[in-house]
Amino acid sequence: MMQKDKPCESPGFSARAVVASRYADALEERRSRPDRVFYDGEDLGELDPNLVVLSSEARENPRSWTVARKWTVTILVGAYCFLAPFTSTIFAPSLPAVMSEIGETDPVKGALQVGVFLLAFGVAPLFLAPLSEIFGRGVVLRCGNLFFLAFCLGSGFCHTAAQLAVCRFFSGVGGSAAPAVLGGVLADIWDLAGRARASAVLGTAIMLGPIIGPVCGGWMSERASWRWTCWVPAMAAAVLELVTCFTFRESYVPVLLQRKLARSKRDHPEAPLYTVLSLKPSGEIGRRIIGDTFRPIMYLLLDPALSLLCVYFAFIFGVMYLTIVTFAFVFGRGYGHSEGIIGVDLLSEGLGALIGMAVTGKALALVYEKQSKTEYKSETRLICAFPGALLVSGGLFIYGFSAxxxxxxxPLLGMVIFSAGFTNTYLAIQLYIIDSFEYPASAVASLSSLRCLFAGVFPLFGQRLFDALGVDWGVGLLAFLSFGLGLPFLPLIYFYGPTLRKIGAANRRKYGWTM
Incomplete structure (x- = not known):
């Protein structure tokens, strides 16, 4: 049985102590930096040959990857981010055929088949994002995709409403893995200057998914069976998984460090090798995992800046899904469009999303370039959200009162304006959250979860709202509410964001969630 090393007799211990001291000092100095990337202590390697670090020269650190590899991983994550929201709405135009075939007449239960996917999409990231900060982005992403594939495939063979609801719920759980890890992947790979463009690509993928879904679903419901709206996403997931096997790379530095340490120990079993992860105080593993798992919930409950932004964006995200539901009534009954043409009408929101991505990506880059010349504040990311908030309300007014x-x-022009403003607001808020919080995957998961919960619930009461107020005043009410939430929340966080985040940090310390 090996005896513990005595600190005073071990030269390795003294070198390790120096590394620990320097590392602690470096962490303290880095706390004031706006780029919250994990520090692996690469520049401390010369102090102790037993310290295992990631070599930038060998491109082991994701920040030192080639631009081609960075974009490869980013686009793959974007494809996953597109696929699940696409699946959430491709099913919508087929609902009448589905309910007729399975013998269900309650329209609320029909809407629930769409909503249950989104409810799962909202709950699962609260647990998947912290798991990605323990086991890595890749394993969570790919296991989630396999889960999504299996239950999408199963959905196409269902014969009862209960079977379909269960399969769609679990496919939503698997599909939520990509939105759960996207914030972490962006922070892992991209610095502050490059993050805006990459965030725009991922954000637009999430926005286009629920818009293009009904376009495909509408034609499928006319030309084939509704079951293909389940099987086609499963096929796409299988192809994406095959591509990912050869092209995806893990981006989370702690996991990469652990893998390199394991390889180094196999090659040099006699050396007392370690990483900076060994220098951090390690509590009970079970307690740490539980704490990590509940981190997104604690962020949402205890951090006022994040909570206010999540509530505002979740509301307008729910409104987007609610407007998608109105297209069948407005353009089907009102203008006599077929199911397939209604799907084409929905491309107006896709066009707006592309416009919003192009304009916002450039605007975010320009604001960062100007701000970086002085003292950078992550709150400057929100400057781009102000015009977006106005476009969201204005587009809704045009849509509602012109239909x-x-x-x-x-009204289609109103939807283009709404979608452009919506994408603008989302990209600015998402980038602010990634820049502002130490665990970006968990922070973005808070945003993702709340928005999907709203999107799952809103369509359930949408028809009653429009029956009571009409499409004009029903949509007008949503426009007033979105403006009423955005007007105080965005300026409040822009001016007082640092103070609110300090309050959040104090709240987490108070309740023992120092993270």
């Missing part, structure tokens, strides 16, 4: 009264192009 049935004018040519169908006018």
């Amino acid at each position: 049935f009264r004018t040519h169908f192009i006018v």
Whole structure:
């Protein structure tokens, strides 16, 4: 049985102590930096040959990857981010055929088949994001995709409403893995200057998914069976998994360090090798995992800046899903469009999302370039959200009060404006959250979860809202509420964000969630 090394007799211990001291000092100095990337102590390697670090020269650290590899991983994550929201709405145009075939007449239960996917999509990231900060981004992403594939495939063979609801719920759980890890992947790979463009690509993938879904679903419901709206996403997931096997690379530095340490120990079993992860105080493993798992919930409950932004964006995200539900009534009954043409009408939101991505990506880069010349504040990311908040409300007003009264192009133009403002707001808020919190995957998971919960619930009461107020005043009410939430929340966080985040940190310390 090996005896513990005595600190005073071990030269390795003294070198390790020096590394620990320097590492602690470096962490303290880095706390004030806006880029919250994990520090692996690479520049401390010369102090102790037993310290295992990631070599930037060998491109082991994701920040030192080639641009091609960075974009490869980013686009793969974007493809996953597109696929699950796409699946959430490709099913929607087929609902009448589905309910007729399985013998269900309650329209609320029909809407629930769409909503249950989104409810799972909202709950699962609260647990998947922290798991990615323990076991890595890749394992969570790919296991989630396999889960998604299996239950999408199963959905196409269901014969009862209960079977379908269960399969769609679990496919939503698997599909939520990509939104759960996207914030972490962006922070792992991209610095502050490059993050805006990459965030725009991922954000637009999430926005286009629920918009293009009904376009495909509408034609499938006309030309084939509704079951293909389940099987086609499963096929796409299988192809994506095959591509990922050869092209995806893990980006989370602690996991990469652990893997390199394991390889180094196999090659040099006699050496007392270690990483900076060994220098941090390690509590009970079970307690740490539980703490990590509940981190997104604690962020959401205890950090006022994050909570206010999540509530605002979740509301307008729910509104987007609610407007998608109104298209069948507005353009089907009101303008006589077929199911397939209604799907084409929905491309107006896709066009707006692309416009919003192009403009916002450039605007975020320009604001960062100007701000980086002085003292950078992550709150400057929110500057781009102000015009977006106005476009969201303005687009809704145009859509609601022009429907049935004018040519169908006018309400579609309102949807283009709404979607452009929506994408603008989302990208600015997402980038602010990634820049502002130490664990970006968990922080973005808080945003993702709340928005999907709203999106799952809103369509359930949408028809009653429009029956009571009409499409004009129903949509008008949503426009007023979105403006009423954005007007105080965005300026408040822009001016007082650092103070609110300090309050959040104090709250977490108070309740023992120092993270």
